[in-house]
Amino acid sequence: MRLGGEIFHAHCLERSIVAEDKHSFFYDWGSVTTYAPDISSQELRSRVKWFINMRWFAILACAAGALIAATGIIPANLDPLDFAVTIAFLTITNLIYSMISRNFLGDKSSRREIQTLLLWQMLGDFTALSFLTYALGGIETPMATLFMAHIILATLFFTRRRSLLIAAAAWISASLPMMFEWAGIIPMRSIFGGQFKSMVTSSFEITFLFVLASGAVFFVCWYLVSEISSSLKLREHQLEGSHQMLIKIDKEKTQSTLLATHELKAPLAAIMSQLFTLRDGYCGALPEKARAVVIRIGERCNNILAKITDIIHLSNLRTLVVTDMRLVPVDLTAVVSEEVREGALIGKARNVEVIDLTENYLPVFIMGSYSHLKTLFSNLIRNAIFYCHENTGRVLVSMETSAKKVSVAVQDNGIGIPAENVDRIFNDFFRSKNAVSHYTGGSGLGLSIAKEIVFIHGASIKVESEVGRGSIFTVIFDITEAKQEKTNHGEHTDS
Ligand code: ADP
Numbered sequence: 001m002r003l004g005g006e007i008f009h010a011h012c013l014e015r016s017i018v019a020e021d022k023h024s025f026f027y028d029w030g031s032v033t034t035y036a037p038d039i040s041s042q043e044l045r046s047r048v049k050w051f052i053n054m055r056w057f058a059i060l061a062c063a064a065g066a067l068i069a070a071t072g073i074i075p076a077n078l079d080p081l082d083f084a085v086t087i088a089f090l091t092i093t094n095l096i097y098s099m100i101s102r103n104f105l106g107d108k109s110s111r112r113e114i115q116t117l118l119l120w121q122m123l124g125d126f127t128a129l130s131f132l133t134y135a136l137g138g139i140e141t142p143m144a145t146l147f148m149a150h151i152i153l154a155t156l157f158f159t160r161r162r163s164l165l166i167a168a169a170a171w172i173s174a175s176l177p178m179m180f181e182w183a184g185i186i187p188m189r190s191i192f193g194g195q196f197k198s199m200v201t202s203s204f205e206i207t208f209l210f211v212l213a214s215g216a217v218f219f220v221c222w223y224l225v226s227e228i229s230s231s232l233k234l235r236e237h238q239l240e241g242s243h244q245m246l247i248k249i250d251k252e253k254t255q256s257t258l259l260a261t262h263e264l265k266a267p268l269a270a271i272m273s274q275l276f277t278l279r280d281g282y283c284g285a286l287p288e289k290a291r292a293v294v295i296r297i298g299e300r301c302n303n304i305l306a307k308i309t310d311i312i313h314l315s316n317l318r319t320l321v322v323t324d325m326r327l328v329p330v331d332l333t334a335v336v337s338e339e340v341r342e343g344a345l346i347g348k349a350r351n352v353e354v355i356d357l358t359e360n361y362l363p364v365f366i367m368g369s370y371s372h373l374k375t376l377f378s379n380l381i382r383n384a385i386f387y388c389h390e391n392t393g394r395v396l397v398s399m400e401t402s403a404k405k406v407s408v409a410v411q412d413n414g415i416g417i418p419a420e421n422v423d424r425i426f427n428d429f430f431r432s433k434n435a436v437s438h439y440t441g442g443s444g445l446g447l448s449i450a451k452e453i454v455f456i457h458g459a460s461i462k463v464e465s466e467v468g469r470g471s472i473f474t475v476i477f478d479i480t481e482a483k484q485e486k487t488n489h490g491e492h493t494d495s
Pocket residue numbers: 379383384385387412414415416417425426430431432433435436441442443444445446447448470471
């Protein structure tokens with residue numbers, strides 16, 4: 001059964017959530033961004049690829065130009081050969097860039113290496129643009145303005161000084177054809193009869209003025225954009241500083257909560273042990289009514305203890321464990337089957353059927369923490385059981401693998417999650433109204449814990465739900481090639 005509620009995929013960077021649709025929800029921890037004072041190497045690398053892709057579009061535009069020139073739709077003296085030469089040059093250079101980017105640029109490439117490739121790309125483009133500007137009559141067309149796009153990009157990719165040098169290179173490349181035409185080094189090209197062109201190139205003053213004016217435009221453009229980009233980079237830097245500070249404060253706060261909560265646990269455990277002593281008649285037989293009250297107090301204490309345990313678990317995940325933990329190859333199939341077996345026992349007590357569709361599934365290894373993965377699936381399966389209706393409830397646990405990913409889905413036919421709450425259920429202590437009235441025992445922390453565990457594993461979690469029909473929680477992991485021979489539990493490495 002697939003639920004009717006629409007599915008959406010929203011990507012989340014760091015710990016933020018973007019919800020595209022309220023009926024379902026996607027928490028993706030796979031793409032955590034890291035900050036660098038300047039544009040990061042990771043971003044630079046992605047820019048290299050973007051730049052290469054954009055060039056294929058430029059080549060397409062040149063092909064369109066060649067077609068226009070060949071068909072003669074425009075009354076201009078266009079030569080398809082010029083476009084063909086440009087296309088050939090750009091295609092060869094772009095193939096070289098993409099080969100270098102694929103084979104030599106990896107996670108370990110330095111900023112310098114990436115910037116060098118970007119620089120070569122820009123210089124290659126300047127050569128092509130310079131030729132095309134000349135072929136299309138120089139000042140007769142606005143081709144030279146395309147240099148501006150490179151100046152803008154240079155302020156993002158490089159330091160201010162380097163981007164200024166690139167702006168100068170752009171200016172020289174844009175002006176050279178005109179200067180050479182004026183000096184008679186190359187023949188004058190015109191696509192509109194040549195009157196205006198020959199007037200300009202025959203006079204040194206006008207040519208010089210044109211070159212100067214285009215330089216002024218280029219440098220003003222460079223100055224404005226580099227000012228904006230520097231102030232944006234500075235803002236980003238300041239924001240990152242505040243962000244780190246907030247993380248530090250939050251960590252300290254969580255640690256003090258952890259300490260305070262820990263201190264509550266011991267007296268509560270002592271109270272419970274005294275209650276059990278009373279209940280079990282070690283202080284003399286209690287009247288039936290008093291015994292019932294003691295049992296109720298015991299149940300309440302149990303609930304509080306479960307909440308305290310959840311808070312401690314969550315704080316541990318957020319402060320201590322994440323930085324210290326080592327992930328090892330874990331057989332996900334084994335973890336899931338184990339949790340389904342345990343869930344089946346809980347389900348039995350509520351008369352909810354728990355069906356394991358992962359039985360006979362081959363082992364699938366992921367890099368993970370055995371104990372945390374157990375907690376993750378325990379939380380999802382328990383929720384599925386407790387938010388089902390007694391006697392008619394059904395929980396299905398299934399797995400699906402592709403070449404690189406494995407997903408585990410926990411599906412129930414329970415109360416479902418109201419559309420307006422779907423994007424809040426991973427928040428600490430959040431419980432939807434229908435959940436509170438259906439089941440009083442929850443702490444509102446199970447999914448917060450699940451979210452942290454998903455984060456630790458670089459995985460993602462997706463929710464699809466419809467009130468009255470049920471919910472599906474799907475967790476998606478990357479499969480690892482590595483396998484452990486004897487044990488896949490890896491408990492020893494969990495901190
Ligand atoms: P709780 O202890 O309340 O279950 P969780 O953090 O595990 O806390 O879940 C948060 C909220 O998400 C629940 O209170 C409920 O509103 C909703 N929820 C989680 N799982 C389900 C489910 N399988 N079916 C319906 N609602 C769910």
